[in-house]
Amino acid sequence: MTAEASQAGPPAGPAADGLRPLRIALLTYKGNPFCGGQGVYVRHLSRELARLGHHVEVIGAQPYPVLDEGYDGLSLTELPSLDLYRQPDPFRTPGRDEYRDWIDALEVATMWTGGFPEPLTFSLRARRHLRARRGDFDVVHDNQTLGYGLLGDVGAPLVTTIHHPITVDRQLELDAAEGWQRRFSVKRWYGFTRMQKRVARRLPSVLTVSGTSRQEIVDHLGVRPDRIHVVHVGADTDLFSPDPAVPQVPGRIVTTSSADVPLKGLVFLVEALAKVRTEHPDAHLVVVGKRPTEGPVAQAVQRYGLEGAVEFVKGISDAELVDLVRSAQVACVPSLYEGFSLPAAEAMATGTPLVATTGGAIPEVAGRDGETCLAVPPGDAGALAAGLGRLLGDADLRTRLGTAGRERVLRHFTWARAAEGTAARYREEIARSAGPERRSAAGSEQRRVAGPERRRLAARLDRPALQTPGHSPAALDQVPSPGSERSAGPRPGVDRTVALSRPALDRPAAPSLGPLAEEATAGGVSQAVTVSGKSSGSPAEGATAGAPGGVSPSPTPTPAPPEATPTRTTGVYRESRTTC
Structure with a gap:
């Protein structure tokens, strides 16, 4: 299903918890399960939420998510990017006829200067799509995009999963980088982590997958502990199960x-x-x-x-x-x-x-x-x-x-437990956002960011180099109707109001990591390779740095293709099983 997604209603009848089924928009900028753990997360969580009776619409960019078939209320909406890192020509330069709007131009400009644009550009496209479909969803669940476009009003309460801070990956790869040029390249590639820090501090509800990740999110991103909830993910225990008929290979x-x-x-x-x-x-x-x-x-x-x-x-x-x-x-x-x-x-x-x-x-x-x-x-x-x-x-x-x-x-x-815990957090955020104190706080937030800093960012995004012919600033404020996402010719741009972060919050006392994390600690097991400056257990000399999105940062700030293209998504669990 493309961005012209059918406007199907929620499933009939109550959900497994006896309450009204939820209409869920599950966002993922990299969703193919063969390209990293974020895709595995989306595939299994969406299936189990549908099994509980909820209506789940996965909204993703290339490489598109692969969803399990045969479940009522589970659908995919494709929100296409320029797919700049696709195989076999990563870091490609798109043709002039491929540009649709200023977001596409921003995507290419960021890649040309050695950055990784997809978290920002996907968030802007998702914001436009969600605002055009206001009222279609009860909750929006972002799978670690953490882009500016998802701040402010996206048409429904927002819940965000942060698997772990990408700043951890950044520091480990800086530790492994040799020479100032390589270090510069890694820093530029991971420039999007500054945005993710700012966005994370503004999020009302964060889900994470472990007690260790919860503490890392507090330490690295400055998120308030009371806003972070641990919902463990799991294995597909029907698929991953013992089978005595499969012989073991010695050694x-x-x-x-x-x-x-x-x-x-x-x-x-x-x-x-x-x-x-x-x-x-x-x-x-x-x-x-x-x-x-x-x-x-x-x-x-x-x-x-x-x-x-x-x-x-x-x-x-x-x-x-x-x-x-x-x-x-x-x-x-x-x-x-x-x-x-x-x-x-x-x-x-x-x-x-x-x-x-x-x-x-x-x-x-x-x-x-x-x-x-x-x-x-x-x-x-x-x-x-x-x-x-x-x-x-x-x-x-x-x-x-x-x-x-x-x-x-x-x-x-198990994924069933993960879906139950996630749905419970959805309902908590929906109830919280409906309260009068939430509406008052939202108005205060809008006033707090409506100053010179906000106008400076808007001016940067409006600069002529990032506009395509026929797109005036006034045109960029137009919101497209559903079904116009993949029409021929330039498309109207996204609402350019991009909220900025508040100053860093004072951090409350460190939270409990949860029973499983405490069990591991009580057992005398080291909890983490803590990244603060140099990591303990640093990589071997000469190790090459990887990168998110299935590619490595180019060896210089220019977008020249690397000699060997990795096939992973940083900050996730599973490495790819095929080239993306």
Whole structure:
């Protein structure tokens, strides 16, 4: 379904909680489940919300979300961008006939100057679309766009998911960058994080996926703790389940990782494999991700002579992925940091024993060392090797940890539980926004930002270089009617009122991280690789920086295509299984 989405009403009858079904707009600027964890989140959450009886309209840009079929009340609306990072020509220059409005011009100008425009430009397109369809939705749920366009009135109460602050990724990649040019390129690429900080502080209701991410959002983004709610995500436990008919391959270790992203710690796992093979010669590694042609992982594979012991697979289906994990004797999550770690939950759901680091929120998912997994410090190849070797050599331990791991996932990490918790937060925000104190606060906010700072930003967005022929400032204030989104010729622009952030709020006392985070801490497990200046467990020298949106920042501020194009979305859980 395109932006001319049908105006279907909500499902008939009550929702699973006995209340009126909600009409939900679920926004995602990168929604394909094979391009990163944000797409996985959208796919499974939308399905489970529809199962509860709600009407869910997913509104996304390229690569478009892939939704499960056969569910009443679940639909997709395509909100097209210029798709500047598509394969096989990322960082492309669009033809003149592709420009539709000033937002397209802004998108290209940001890319040309080394930035990543999609969070901002998608938010502006989404704002225009939502305002044109005022009254169609009970709640708007933003999946970590955090763009200026979603501030102010979007036609319904706003709930936002922040998986973890992208500032964490930015700092880790700066730590791995060599030379001032590379550091400049990384800083420019991650320039959108300044916008995300400003927007996050203004949000009325934030959902996040772990207690660790909650604390990171407070520390890095300055969001008030009382506005942040933890709703754990989960694994598809029907799909990711044990199957005795799938034979285990002796010595097989499986990981879902990205070779170009220092945060994922794959170089340490390759080094650990070399150590393990001295005692377990049949040990070999299967990486769900793209084979690197250069960089620290490729160098490590060559240095240790592991060309025949490390296999990279991509483009596999969900069923093939599940069977691959089932066939492994050990699954591994070597990340330096994760905001949640879907690969850990999915591996545990299959009954495959797990070796995982204690980076970020991984202990919340994997549980205590020796009970549901083997936990090791992040960035420590020796500790990884010891854990892998211990499991490969002990069949009883593999069975015990595999069984306990699946039981933990079934108790805490299912998509049905995630949907129930999310729907409850929707209703709370709808009720809160309907109160008289909310209307008073909203008016105060509008007055607070209606000063010179707001006018300066509006003037910047109106500059001639970002306008296309036939688009006067007056035309930009027009709101298109539904169904005009993909009409031929230039389209009317978005409402240019872009609210700015308030000054940083005084931070209240740190909140409780939640029972699972506290359980991990009580078990003596390190909670995070905290990024403040240099990270502990920093990436190996020479590691190349990755980037959000399925691409790497170009080596200079110009948009020249990189030699190797990564296939991931930063700040999410799962690496891609095919090129986006």
